[in-house]
Amino acid sequence: MAGKSLMYKILEDHLMEGELKAGTDIGIKIDQTLTQDALGTMAYLEFEALGVEKVKTLSVSYVDHNTLQDGFENADDHKYLQDVASKYGIYYSKAGNGICHQVHVERFARPGQTLVGSDSHTPTSGSLGMFAMGVGGMDVAASMAGHAFHLICPRVINIKLTGSLPAWCAAKDVVLKVLSILTTKGNVGTALEYTGEGIASLTVPERATITNMGAEMGVTTSIFPSDERTREFLKAQQREDMWLPLAPDADAVYDDVIEINLDELEPLVACPHSPDNVKTVAEMNEIPVDQVLVGSCTNSSYRDLMVVAAMLKGRKIHPNVSFGVAPGSRQVLEMISKNGALADIISSGARILESTCGFCVGCGQAPRSKSISLRTNNRNYEGRSGTKDAQVHLVSAETAVASALTGKFTDPRTLDFEKPNITLPEVYDIDDSMIVKPAMDAQQEILRGPNIGNPPSNEAMPEVVEAKVAIKVGDKITTDHIMPAGPYLKFRSNVPKYSQYTFCHVKPDFADTCKANVAKGQFNIIVAHESYGQGSSREHAALCPMYLGVKAVMAKSIERIHMDNLVNFGILPLFFTEDADYEALECGDELTIDMNDVAFTSGEFIVKNVTQGTSFSMKTPLNDRQKEIVRAGGKLNFLRAGGK
Numbered sequence: 227m228a229g230k231s232l233m234y235k236i237l238e239d240h241l242m243e244g245e246l247k248a249g250t251d252i253g254i255k256i257d258q259t260l261t262q263d264a265l266g267t268m269a270y271l272e273f274e275a276l277g278v279e280k281v282k283t284l285s286v287s288y289v290d291h292n293t294l295q296d297g298f299e300n301a302d303d304h305k306y307l308q309d310v311a312s313k314y315g316i317y318y319s320k321a322g323n324g325i326c327h328q329v330h331v332e333r334f335a336r337p338g339q340t341l342v343g344s345d346s347h348t349p350t351s352g353s354l355g356m357f358a359m360g361v362g363g364m365d366v367a368a369s370m371a372g373h374a375f376h377l378i379c380p381r382v383i384n385i386k387l388t389g390s391l392p393a394w395c396a397a398k399d400v401v402l403k404v405l406s407i408l409t410t411k412g413n414v415g416t417a418l419e420y421t422g423e424g425i426a427s428l429t430v431p432e433r434a435t436i437t438n439m440g441a442e443m444g445v446t447t448s449i450f451p452s453d454e455r456t457r458e459f460l461k462a463q464q465r466e467d468m469w470l471p472l473a474p475d476a477d478a479v480y481d482d483v484i485e486i487n488l489d490e491l492e493p494l495v496a497c498p499h500s501p502d503n504v505k506t507v508a509e510m511n512e513i514p515v516d517q518v519l520v521g522s523c524t525n526s527s528y529r530d531l532m533v534v535a536a537m538l539k540g541r542k543i544h545p546n547v548s549f550g551v552a553p554g555s556r557q558v559l560e561m562i563s564k565n566g567a568l569a570d571i572i573s574s575g576a577r578i579l580e581s582t583c584g585f586c587v588g589c590g591q592a593p594r595s596k597s598i599s600l601r602t603n604n605r606n607y608e609g610r611s612g613t614k615d616a617q618v619h620l621v622s623a624e625t626a627v628a629s630a631l632t633g634k635f636t637d638p639r640t641l642d643f644e645k646p647n648i649t650l651p652e653v654y655d656i657d658d659s660m661i662v663k664p665a666m667d668a669q670q671e672i673l674r675g676p677n678i679g680n681p682p683s684n685e686a687m688p689e690v691v692e693a694k695v696a697i698k699v700g701d702k703i704t705t706d707h708i709m710p711a712g713p714y715l716k717f718r719s720n721v722p723k724y725s726q727y728t729f730c731h732v733k734p735d736f737a738d739t740c741k742a743n744v745a746k747g748q749f750n751i752i753v754a755h756e757s758y759g760q761g762s763s764r765e766h767a768a769l770c771p772m773y774l775g776v777k778a779v780m781a782k783s784i785e786r787i788h789m790d791n792l793v794n795f796g797i798l799p800l801f802f803t804e805d806a807d808y809e810a811l812e813c814g815d816e817l818t819i820d821m822n823d824v825a826f827t828s829g830e831f832i833v834k835n836v837t838q839g840t841s842f843s844m845k846t847p848l849n850d851r852q853k854e855i856v857r858a859g860g861k862l863n864f865l866r867a868g869g870k
C-alpha cells in the first residue's frame with residue numbers, strides 16, 4: 227500500500243465521517259479553536275445560540291484586530307468576549323498580548339492536533355505539524371459545540387525544499403516563490419505539505435511565515451513535519467512535553483510535487499495589488515519608498531525583530547521614510563526590550579507600534595496618497611492599507627529594513643554589511659498573565675453593550691426565488707471588497723449597521739438597492755467572475771449579504787472559505803457553465819430561479835432572465851449536506867433542527 231502524507235495521517239486520526247479521498251466530504255474531530263475579535267463576537271453569539279453549556283475544545287479568544295479604541299463599540303465587544311470566555315471555558319488573550327497566530331504558535335499549537343480558527347491565517351500553526359484551517363465563525367461555533375467539522379478532503383501537493391537559504395534570503399522569499407508558482411487562483415481543495423532536506427535549516431518561526439501565506443494561495447492548509455526544530459521551539463517555550471515526532475511515510479504519494487532549490491532563491495517582492503505579482507527586489511532597484519512597516523502575523527516573531535534590530539544598530543532610517551515596527555506578541559516585545567534590541571530599533575528612528583494586527587488590517591498607518599509602501603505582511607489588495615491609490619509591496623523583514631535605510635527599493639545583498647546571524651533563544655520569556663483562564667462559571671453575567679446584536683435569522687430557501695441582479699463584478703473580488711475593514715470593522719457585532727457598508731467602495735448604493743428590492747418583494751443576486759470571495763475568512767461577507775436578502779452568488783469560481791460561509795448563511799453558490807451567460811447578465815436584470823427538489827437533487831438550476839427573455843442553466847458545486855444547509859436557510863437553522 228502506498229505511503230501516506232503527514233496531512234492524511236492527522237486527518238485519519240481525527241476522522242469521524244466519510245472516507246479519506248481527495249474531493250470527498252469528510253467530518254473530523256477538532257481539538258482546538260481560535261477566534262480574533264473582528265470575527266469572534268459573531269462566532270460566540272452563534273455559539274450561544276446553539277445552547278451548549280461548555281466548549282468541547284481547547285479554545286482561545288484573541289483580541290488583536292480592533293484595539294485602537296474610537297468610540298465605545300470595540301470596548302463593548304471586548305467585554306462581551308471576556309465574559310463569554312469566562313462562562314463557557316475559553317482562554318481570553320487580552321489586547322496587547324499579541325496577534326492570534328503569533329501567540330497561538332508560541333503558546334498553544336500542538337503537533338498532530340487539529341485547529342480551526344475564524345481567521346484565514348490560522349494555518350500558521352501548521353508550522354508545528356498541526357492540521358490548522360481558517361474557517362467562518364459559524365464553523366468555529368459548531369466545532370466548539372462538539373460537532374464534526376466538515377471539509378472537502380484536500381489533494382496534497384508536496385513542496386520539496388532542497389538546499390539551504392542563501393545569505394539575505396528569508397522564509398518570506400520562499401513563500402513568495404511558491405506564490406509565484408501556484409498564484410492566488412485555482413487552488414481550492416488543495417493543501418501543501420513541506421518536506422525535503424531544506425526544511426531542516428528552517429526554524430519554527432520561519433516555517434510559520436511560510437504556512438501563514440498559504441492563505442494567499444487559497445489552499446486548505448499548509449503543514450511542516452514535527453522534527454527536532456519543532457522540539458527545540460517547544461522546549462524553549464517550556465512546552466516540550468507536547469512534542470512528538472511526525473513525518474510523512476518515506477514512500478508517501480502526493481497529487482503533485484513542486485521542488486524548490488533554496489540555494490537559487492533571491493530576495494523577492496509581491497507588487498501591487500496581489501500577493502502573487504512577484505518580482506525580484508533587484509528588478510525594483512532605485513525606486514524610492516515612502517513608508518516601511520514590519521509586523522503582522524507573517525513577520526513579527528522574535529527572530530524577525532532581532533534581524534531588524536541587528537540591521538538597524540548604529541544606523542538611521544532614511545529621512546524620507548516613515549518606518550514602523552509592530553512586534554507580534556507581548557513575549558517578543560518584552561524580550562527585545564530586555565535584551566536591548568528595542569533600543570537599537572528606537573535609536574534608528576523607528577516608530578514602535580502596538581503588538582496587534584494594526585496596519586495589516588487597515589487600522590492606522592494608512593500611507594499618503596499615491597505613495598509606495600513596503601510591508602512585511604501578507605496582503606496588498608487595493609485599498610486594504612486605507613489609501614486606495616497607495617502602492618503596497620510585500621517583502622521580507624531583511625528587504626524592508628534595507629530599503630528603509632536607503633530610502634529606495636534595496637536588495638539586501640547589495641548592503642555594505644554582513645547579514646546578522648540570529649540564533650533563537652534556548653528559553654523564551656514565559657508570562658501568560660495576559661491570557662485569562664476561564665472561570666467556568668455558569669452564573670457569569672455577560673455584559674452586552676449597545677454594539678452587541680443577535681445573529682440575524684434567516685428563512686428557509688423558498689421554492690422559487692424571484693430576484694434582481696444587485697451587483698455585477700469581475701475577477702478576484704476579495705472579502706475586503708465585499709465588507710471593508712478599517713473604520714467600518716467596529717460595527718461587526720451590529721449586522722444591520724455593518725451591512726450598510728456592503729460593497730461600499732465598489733457600488734456605494736448596493737445596500738440601499740438591496741433593501742429597495744426586498745421592500746418590493748424581490749430577493750437579490752450577486753454576479754461575479756473568477757475567484758469570488760478570496761482573502762479573509764470574514765463571514766460578514768456572507769452574513770451581511772444574507773441580511774440584505776441575497777439568495778445566490780452566481781460566479782465562475784468562488785474561494786473555499788467564502789463558499790463555506792455562503793452555505794453557512796443560506797446563500798446558494800451557482801457556477802456559470804458558459805462564459806457567455808456571465809457576459810450577458812446586467813445589473814438590475816430580473817431573474818427567476820427554481821429552487822425545488824429536482825434542482826437541488828441534480829445540482830442544476832434553471833435561471834430565467836425575465837428582463838432579457840432568456841434562460842440558461844447553472845450548477846452548484848455543493849455536496850448533499852451543504853445543499854441541505856442552504857435549503858434550511860443556513861447552518862444555525864440546520865443544527866438547531868438536529869442536522870449533523
Ligand code: F3S
Pocket residue numbers: 291325326327345347522523524582583586587603604
Ligand atoms: Fe492580523 Fe493581518 Fe494576520 S489582520 S491576523 S496580522 S493577516
